[in-house]
Amino acid sequence: MEDLRRTPLHDLHASLGAKMVPFAGWDMPVQYPMGVLNEHLHTRAAAGLFDVSHMGQVILRGENAARALETLVPADIEGLSPGRQRYGLFTNEQGGILDDLMIASKTGAGGDHLFLVVNAACADQDIEHLRKLEALGISVEPVTDRALLALQGPGAETALAALVPGGAGMRFMDVADLDWEGTTLWVSRSGYTGEDGFEISVPAARAEDLARALLAQDGVAPIGLGARDSLRLEAGLPLYGHDMSADVTPAQAGLGWSIQKVRRTGGAREGGFPGADRILPELGAATRTRRGLRPTGRAPIREGVALFDAAEGGNEIGTVTSGGFGPSLGGPMAMAIIPAEIPDGATVHAELRGRRIPVTVVPTPFVKPTYKR
Amino acid sequence: MLKYTEDHEWLRAEGDEIVVGITRHASEQLGDVVFVELPEEGREVEAGEEIVVIESVKAASDIVAPVSGTVTAVNAALADAPGGVNDDPMAAWFFRIRPADGVSLDGFMDEAAYNELIG
Numbered sequence: 001m002e003d004l005r006r007t008p009l010h011d012l013h014a015s016l017g018a019k020m021v022p023f024a025g026w027d028m029p030v031q032y033p034m035g036v037l038n039e040h041l042h043t044r045a046a047a048g049l050f051d052v053s054h055m056g057q058v059i060l061r062g063e064n065a066a067r068a069l070e071t072l073v074p075a076d077i078e079g080l081s082p083g084r085q086r087y088g089l090f091t092n093e094q095g096g097i098l099d100d101l102m103i104a105s106k107t108g109a110g111g112d113h114l115f116l117v118v119n120a121a122c123a124d125q126d127i128e129h130l131r132k133l134e135a136l137g138i139s140v141e142p143v144t145d146r147a148l149l150a151l152q153g154p155g156a157e158t159a160l161a162a163l164v165p166g167g168a169g170m171r172f173m174d175v176a177d178l179d180w181e182g183t184t185l186w187v188s189r190s191g192y193t194g195e196d197g198f199e200i201s202v203p204a205a206r207a208e209d210l211a212r213a214l215l216a217q218d219g220v221a222p223i224g225l226g227a228r229d230s231l232r233l234e235a236g237l238p239l240y241g242h243d244m245s246a247d248v249t250p251a252q253a254g255l256g257w258s259i260q261k262v263r264r265t266g267g268a269r270e271g272g273f274p275g276a277d278r279i280l281p282e283l284g285a286a287t288r289t290r291r292g293l294r295p296t297g298r299a300p301i302r303e304g305v306a307l308f309d310a311a312e313g314g315n316e317i318g319t320v321t322s323g324g325f326g327p328s329l330g331g332p333m334a335m336a337i338i339p340a341e342i343p344d345g346a347t348v349h350a351e352l353r354g355r356r357i358p359v360t361v362v363p364t365p366f367v368k369p370t371y372k373r
Numbered sequence: 374m375l376k377y378t379e380d381h382e383w384l385r386a387e388g389d390e391i392v393v394g395i396t397r398h399a400s401e402q403l404g405d406v407v408f409v410e411l412p413e414e415g416r417e418v419e420a421g422e423e424i425v426v427i428e429s430v431k432a433a434s435d436i437v438a439p440v441s442g443t444v445t446a447v448n449a450a451l452a453d454a455p456g457g458v459n460d461d462p463m464a465a466w467f468f469r470i471r472p473a474d475g476v477s478l479d480g481f482m483d484e485a486a487y488n489e490l491i492g
């Protein structure tokens with residue numbers, strides 16, 4: 001078995017009684033003694049602290065780094081103000097999605113730069129991909145000496161502000177460098193739970209101290225990857241490798257919104273990214289799109305379950321890309337890419353253990369986000 | 374006296390029936406149970422047949438019939454409150470079965486043997 005990588009919080013997880021699992025080559029906490037269900041509910045009611053240090057952190061520097069990154073990502077990055085963050089995609093020549101990422105525009109001590117956070121499983125590939133920008137004079141600097149924590153939930157602001165007062169003044173998708181006891185934290189007001197909250201990049205050597213200081217705040221509990229998955233699914237947030245992939249286009253994944261007008265057909269910086277000729281005409285016109293599903297009854301329908309347009313016979317219309325039980329929703333939920341012509345409110349049929357279960361097509365999110373805009 | 378199967382079920386003989394549940398070890402391994410699908414009462418089942426589906430927050434699992442026989446009763450309360458499997462697994466019985474060959478738990482593990490199995 002391959003050696004699993006360990007985050008700077010590995011010892012902390014052990015001391016908190018975490019159950020560890022391999023995830024994207026890392027040894028990660030899937031749950032703590034509280035359990036997935038209660039960790040999920042706790043995050044929505046108070047605050048959860050997640051170790052997301054397995055995710056890739058990358059800095060891009062150089063003249064026109066924003067314009068250079070636009071050759072790989074179909075988002076408006078030139079228009080991103082310093083101190084702000086935006087969601088984007090890496091696309092391929094076929095119009096598929098190579099990964100999704102967060103892009104922050106930052107100024108400060110190190111000069112103007114872009115700070116990216118990419119998925120753990122794709123990090124090596126993404127960094128190779130980004131190195132194409134070196135030909136444009138951009139330096140690509142993987143950040144390997146920092147941990148990444150996510151603090152999420154209605155209690156996140158108070159908990160962070162107790163240590164770092166500047167956190168409270170940020171709004172959704174702001175980024176800032178904030179001082180904590182002489183250590184510079186790279187903070188963004190964003191996350192992957194549908195809750196208000198923060199992601200905090202901290203030097204590895206200070207990560208455990210910061211995590212312990214946050215866990216000492218009222219209402220903050222450690223939360224594992226299990227609850228992270230049910231939280232993001234309730235919030236209708238797609239997961240790379242499941243709800244999108246190299247074979248799924250932005251429009252099909254329901255992520256056309258991440259391509260701003262200026263990059264679209266007729267925009268001032270139209271196209272100029274991989275797969276633009278396939279991706280742009282499909283915006284608003286995809287024949288298949290990612291949708292929400294609510295199964296009848298309590299049985300979850302999980303990834304890979306086939307969907308049909310009839311209770312018996314009929315045609316297979318897609319498969320579940322993510323599915324499970326929503327603790328806050330109080331029932332099962334799923335996402336799938338199905339024909340766009342099927343309206344919200346329609347009934348489709350999931351084949352589960354040889355039986356077909358009626359499933360209602362619904363808009364996402366399943367649980368309304370509480371971002372602090 | 375309780376007996377145990379290698380599939381992490383507990384078995385309790387009551388009259389001409391066996392009551393079946395899962396062990397605390399099994400419920401902890403499963404994680405939070407969110408859905409339980411029970412067999413029809415009166416169903417004739419074979420030993421080893423998968424007759425209960427348990428869905429936790431993590432995955433789906435099955436419970437098999439420990440012996441061949443007839444399902445005489447199911448714990449319908451679990452369908453509405455599946456979390457009982459985690460809260461008190463020894464009380465959260467799934468079904469009662471009337472063995473075709475009469476009640477005998479001789480072939481199953483006692484508590485010491487089961488504890489050895491789960492280490």
